[in-house]
Amino acid sequence: MDDRDQLAERFEAHRGHLRGVAFRMLGSLSDAEDAVQEAWVRLDRTGADQLENLPGWLTTVVGRICLDMLRSRKARREIGGHDDTVAAIPDERTAEPEQETLLVESVGRAMLVVLDRLSPAERVAFVLHDMFSVPFDEIAAIVNRTPVAAKKLASRARLRVTDASASSAGHVDLAWHRQVVESFLAAARGRDLAGLLAVLDPGVVRHADAAGLPPGVPLEVTGANAVVEETLLLTRNARFADVVLVNGGMGLVVAPRGRLLLALTFDIKDGRIIEYSVIGDPQRLAHLHFALPPR
Template sequence: MTGQGPRDQAPGRADDMLAVAFEEQRARLTSVAVRMLGSRADAEDAVQEAWLRLARQREGAIGNLQAWLTTVVSRVCIDMLRSRRVHPEEPYDDLPEIEVAEADAEAPEEGAVLADSVGLALLVVLDTLTPAERLAFVLHDMFAVPFAEVGQILGKSTDAAKMLASRARRKVRGTPGPADDPRRQRAVVDAFLAAARAGDFDALLRVLAPDVTWRSYSARGLTVRRGAPEVATRVQRGVRAAVTTRPALINGTPGVIVQDRRGKVLGVMSCTIADGRITEVLSVNDPARLAELGLPALQPLRES
C-alpha cells in the first residue's frame, strides 16, 4: 500500500481534479502523520488510506477538502497508535531515519533530524503522550489547527481538546534537553562504555537516568527496556561479547559503531543525554537495517 496514490492511477474525468487536489495536500498530510506516528512508512500508509476514502466520496460531497483530509488522516493515525501493542518485542517497519558520521566530523545539518525536520528527541518525547494528547499537541501546536476542529476529530469538546494539548505541552516542556557541550556528551558516553566493559553495575546506574529508555532494533523486532536497573542488567549480560566500539555521531548525537575484531559492523548506538546522564538509547543490530545505512567498511583492530 505504501507509496500508492492518485499519481499511480489512470486519468479519468473528475478523478483528475480530485487527484490534483489531493496531491496539493499530500505533503502536509504526510507531515502530520509522521509527527503522529514517528514512522514515514506508517505515515504514508495513513495518507494512502485517506486517498482511498476520498476516492469513495460523491463529487461535491466535501466542502472543505483540507479539513476533511486532516480529520481522516488524524483519525487513521489515532487508530494506528491505539492498535500498537505494548509488547517487549514486536515486528517493526518504523526504524527512524539514521545518519551516521565520524565522531570528529562536523555534525550533519539536514541529516541530524528525522524526515520533515522531526528530531529524534522530539519523537521520543511524543511517544510518551497518549494518542489523544499527541494528536491535540501535533495538530494545534505544530499545524495551527483550531481547538474546535481538534475536538471534533477526537469526539471531544473544544475545552477538552485544549486540556489535552496543555497536558501534552507540559510533558514536552518538562523533558530536559540534551547538554550543549559535545565534549561533555561524549564524556558521558565514554563513561557508560567503560562501565559496560568493566561490568560495573553501580557505575552504570550512576551514568543512566532513572527513567532511561533503551530501544533496540534487531532482526526479531523492536525491544524496549525502561528504567536504569533493567537497562544496566541487559548491558551486563553483553559484557562477554568480543566486540569493540568506535566513536560516531548518530543523528548528530554522540554514539558508537560496534564491530567485531575483524572489522565487521555489528551495530550502531546513539545516546540522548541530559543533566550528565543518558536518558535515551537507540541501538540497531539488525543486519538488514545496518546494510541500508550504507556504513563504510572498517579496518580490523589490532590486538593490544
C-alpha cells in the same frame, strides 16, 4: 481528464503536507504513508463535491486514521505483543532512507522520542494544534471530546513536552550543562579527540547496562583516555543522537528513525562530565521521563 483524475491531482497537491502531519503523529514514515493512502481511499469513496475545505477535511481524516493507529500500537504494547517502534542502529544495508532522515531531522529526534511518551489523544491534539494550528473544535471531532477537553489534552501534552515544571534556577544550570553535553556530542560525531578530553573529567566513569553496549564491551570504564577510546569506536551512535532532558537533567537520546534506542544521563561538575550512564534496557528506558530542554 475525468473527475477521478482531477480529484487525484488535487489530493496529490496535499500529499506532502499530510505526510508531514501523519509522521509527527506516528513517528514512522511507512505508517505515515499508509495513513495518507487510507485518506485517499476515503476521499475517493466520498468525492469532493460536498467538501468546502478539502485541505481541512483531509487533515481531519488523517488525524482520525492516525489516532486509530496509535491506539492499536498502544494496545499491542500493553499486551506484550510486537512493538513496531523498536529501534536498532542502521548499518550500511539498512541505513535511514533519505526522505525519512529529512523528516526525522526536521522534527527532531528528541521531539519524536518525547511525542512517543504521550497518550494517543494527547499526541494528536498537540501535533494538530501546536504544530499545524488546527482549531480545537476540529480536533474535538477527531478525538471525540468537547473543544474544552481537546484544549486540555493539548495543554497537558505541552507541559509534558517542555517539562514546564523545571524551575527558573534550574534553567541556568541546564543551559550550562547543555553546552557541555552538546560539546561532547559534537566531539563524538567529529571524532575530535581534543574536544572529548576537554569536556571529560580525567577520572570520568562510564556506566552501562548490557543492552546499552555491543557484546564484549565492559559495563564500566574509568578514565578519560579509556572513555575517549571507546567513544571513538562507537561514533555511529552519535549520528542518531539528540540533546534531551532525562528525568529533569541534561542528557542524550540515540534514536535511529526517531525511535528510542539508548538514553545517556550525565553528572557534570565544573564544566566537565565526571560520570555518565548509557541505558539501553527497555524496562529501564520505559521508566525514564523525557522532555525538550529549555532554549
